[in-house]
Amino acid sequence: MSYASALEAARAIKEGETTSQKLTQAAFDAINQTDQDVSAYVSLLKEEALEQATRVDARIKSGECRSPLAGVPIGIKDNLNLKGSKTTCSSKMLENFVSPYTATAVQKVIDADLIPVGKLNMDEFAMGSSTENSAFFTTKNPWNLDCVPGGSSGGSAATVASNQVLLSLGSDTGGSIRQPAAFCGVVGFKPTYGRVSRYGLVAFASSLDQIGPFSRTIEDTAHVLSIICGHDAHDSTSLQMDVPDFSTACMGDVKGLKIAVPEELFGEAIDEGVRQRVQDSLDLFVEQGASYDIVSMTSFNAALASYYIIAPAEASANLARFDGVRYTHRSSDGETLKEMIVASRGEAFGEEVKRRIMVGTFALSSGYYDAFYVKAQKARTVMRREFDRIFSDYDVVLSPTTPSVAFPFGAKEDPMQMYLNDSATIPANMAGLPAVSLPCGFSDGMPVGLQLVGKPCDEAMLIKMGYAFQQQTDFHKRDAEGFSR
Numbered sequence: 475m476s477y478a479s480a481l482e483a484a485r486a487i488k489e490g491e492t493t494s495q496k497l498t499q500a501a502f503d504a505i506n507q508t509d510q511d512v513s514a515y516v517s518l519l520k521e522e523a524l525e526q527a528t529r530v531d532a533r534i535k536s537g538e539c540r541s542p543l544a545g546v547p548i549g550i551k552d553n554l555n556l557k558g559s560k561t562t563c564s565s566k567m568l569e570n571f572v573s574p575y576t577a578t579a580v581q582k583v584i585d586a587d588l589i590p591v592g593k594l595n596m597d598e599f600a601m602g603s604s605t606e607n608s609a610f611f612t613t614k615n616p617w618n619l620d621c622v623p624g625g626s627s628g629g630s631a632a633t634v635a636s637n638q639v640l641l642s643l644g645s646d647t648g649g650s651i652r653q654p655a656a657f658c659g660v661v662g663f664k665p666t667y668g669r670v671s672r673y674g675l676v677a678f679a680s681s682l683d684q685i686g687p688f689s690r691t692i693e694d695t696a697h698v699l700s701i702i703c704g705h706d707a708h709d710s711t712s713l714q715m716d717v718p719d720f721s722t723a724c725m726g727d728v729k730g731l732k733i734a735v736p737e738e739l740f741g742e743a744i745d746e747g748v749r750q751r752v753q754d755s756l757d758l759f760v761e762q763g764a765s766y767d768i769v770s771m772t773s774f775n776a777a778l779a780s781y782y783i784i785a786p787a788e789a790s791a792n793l794a795r796f797d798g799v800r801y802t803h804r805s806s807d808g809e810t811l812k813e814m815i816v817a818s819r820g821e822a823f824g825e826e827v828k829r830r831i832m833v834g835t836f837a838l839s840s841g842y843y844d845a846f847y848v849k850a851q852k853a854r855t856v857m858r859r860e861f862d863r864i865f866s867d868y869d870v871v872l873s874p875t876t877p878s879v880a881f882p883f884g885a886k887e888d889p890m891q892m893y894l895n896d897s898a899t900i901p902a903n904m905a906g907l908p909a910v911s912l913p914c915g916f917s918d919g920m921p922v923g924l925q926l927v928g929k930p931c932d933e934a935m936l937i938k939m940g941y942a943f944q945q946q947t948d949f950h951k952r953d954a955e956g957f958s959r
């Protein structure tokens with residue numbers, strides 16, 4: 475990709491400097507060249523993409539296309555359905571599953587004349603923080619191929635960071651967009667719960683899941699958000715709200731804005747290099763006229779524990795449908811229906827998925843329900859109230875996205891160590907709030923992510939601050955060695 479942003483690429487198409495066909499072909503050439511190393515894609519949609527690009531080129535020529543991103547290639551996480559193509563969730567369970575319908579968010583990007591080029595690798599059923607839980611292969615971090623790209627949307631982050639494409643979609647239940655974005659040095663945005671329809675997203679934990687974009691610039695993210703947000707009758711939790719043109723937030727300055735920095739996410743648990751880059755970013759905002767206070771948000775201390783009750787509880791219910799009877803892997807073992815179901819699930823689910831199902835069913839079982847599930851829901855309420863309290867005085871909550879930079883493969887074999895990756899990202903999911911991770915520098919040669927969490931439906935504030943930040947920094951413009959445009 476020889477363009478610095480999707481917006482620039484779209485402009486070049488509009489002005490006749492290139493075509494969607496050429497850009498789409500270039501994306502496949504880049505994937506061809508670099509995906510042996512990066513392994514971002516589970517499947518490619520080459521024929522469909524090139525055909526669609528031809529149609530879009532014709533529409534652009536005849537002046538029918540008004541989308542600001544028309545003709546630009548985009549990658550799709552493999553838990554989003556696209557009719558006629560495989561949606562595997564990087565699981566053996568769905569290895570051969572062909573989607574009978576298209577997710578609303580995916581349909582919206584197609585309707586806006588973007589070109590889906592392929593489906594991206596992920597942790598199985600979006601459970602994990604490194605993409606090591608994919609049943610197929612591990613995706614590599616373009617900044618250091620011995621390190622994980624983060625997860626669960628590791629493929630979505632790596633494809634943008636390696637310049638195969640300029641845009642992708644992922645999903646975020648406890649940090650799966652922001653954490654890999656931080657590890658790979660790109661922008662990752664989780665909208666307010668309900669902003670983007672979840673119809674056609676394979677459910678992990680329905681009260682936490684949200685779809686969102688990856689990009690190099692916050693402006694590109696703003697445009698993708700305007701495309702994918704909006705009410706959808708197919709999702710009863712989708713918000714009945716107008717969708718603003720988020721790109722209009724890409725202007726102005728941060729003068730007078732008040733930033734809260736929770737001490738719980740800025741102390742000893744954070745690596746010094748990461749802390750330093752986030753402090754630099756804070757100093758930059760202050761130079762631009764914002765102010766900040768270190769605040770206490772003690773409920774964050776319960777975030778991880780309560781998330782790892784609620785998310786597995788919901789997952790155990792959602793994953794009950796994968797039974798070998800209808801559209802999933804079916805074992806040839808077992809004499810009875812029950813034996814067949816047990817064998818199918820035993821064979822096709824990976825270790826982490828099984829762990830979550832066991833924890834979830836345990837937490838929901840009678841006798842333990844009040845002690846675990848109800849208690850976790852109470853902690854969630856306290857977290858929400860704490861955000862409300864902070865937001866009555868501040869515009870945004872700022873912290874590192876992750877406690878450390880990307881780690882080597884195999885470094886977090888203890889699940890608890892892996893879970894700790896999400897300590898800073900989970901609170902926004904628990905409270906349903908919009909949150910973004912922005913590239914804010916490097917530590918030991920690896921990208922560091924800066925997280926901003928906003929008030930409900932105040933995506934615009936995050937975009938405005940992200941824009942001001944990117945005007946003053948060039949971290950988002952740097953390429954990983956060997957992956958330049």
Ligand code: GLN
Pocket residue numbers: 600601602603625626645646647648649650651678785896
């Ligand atoms: N890493 C977290 C988990 O394993 C979050 C995953 C996600 O956001 N999908 O549950």
